[in-house]
Amino acid sequence: SFAGFLRANALGLVSFHPDTREPIPSLATHWAFADDGRTVYYRLDPEARWSDGEPVIADDYLFTIEFMRSKYIVAPWYNNHYSTVIESVRRIDDHTIAVTGAHVKPREELLYEYGIRPTPAHFHKLDEHWVRAYNWKIEPTTGPYQIAEIRKGKYIEFEKVDNWWGQNRRYHRNRYNVQYVRVKVIRDINIAHQHFLKGNLDSF
Numbered sequence: 001s002f003a004g005f006l007r008a009n010a011l012g013l014v015s016f017h018p019d020t021r022e023p024i025p026s027l028a029t030h031w032a033f034a035d036d037g038r039t040v041y042y043r044l045d046p047e048a049r050w051s052d053g054e055p056v057i058a059d060d061y062l063f064t065i066e067f068m069r070s071k072y073i074v075a076p077w078y079n080n081h082y083s084t085v086i087e088s089v090r091r092i093d094d095h096t097i098a099v100t101g102a103h104v105k106p107r108e109e110l111l112y113e114y115g116i117r118p119t120p121a122h123f124h125k126l127d128e129h130w131v132r133a134y135n136w137k138i139e140p141t142t143g144p145y146q147i148a149e150i151r152k153g154k155y156i157e158f159e160k161v162d163n164w165w166g167q168n169r170r171y172h173r174n175r176y177n178v179q180y181v182r183v184k185v186i187r188d189i190n191i192a193h194q195h196f197l198k199g200n201l202d203s204f
Helices: 003-009 058-069 076-084 107-113 130-134 189-197
Strands: 014-016 023-025 028-033 039-044 086-093 096-101 145-151 155-160 180-184
Touching (some): 003 155
Antiparallel strands (some): 028 039
């Protein structure tokens, strides 16, 4: 259930405007469609950074394919999806990639279905020890918030990334204004609801 918080904070290549549903820049500044109806070329934002300061580059997208197809992550759904739905990711240069899917789709669906997220290649050591070694490690993020503290069984706290690279981008500006977000663990939904009614929780 917590995965949704992580996904919401991990930027995609493009986002979609909440009113028009038109694609808007996110980690990519430009995109173009190949004639095969399955491939999209993306130009990555050269200023994009992981929360540890490392640049987001084409190799992080190539690593996503290696990572998601690996038996070491013990994740059959991802193994299957990134083998049968995503056909390939090609590096054109450090800031240009081509993503090819398995099936021809309308352009707006290509951006949605095949718009993979990067995985920080510099952070992971992908081997048979990966699950045990990385299960509780905090992975760098491209988004505005980084996990700052984990209290098992109590809460997980996100903190605003200092000097976040996307802060002044057109479609990120004036968003993400709170300094931290704490996600509390309350195992009984009825008790959680009572906390919400008393004003102890901002969201339920």
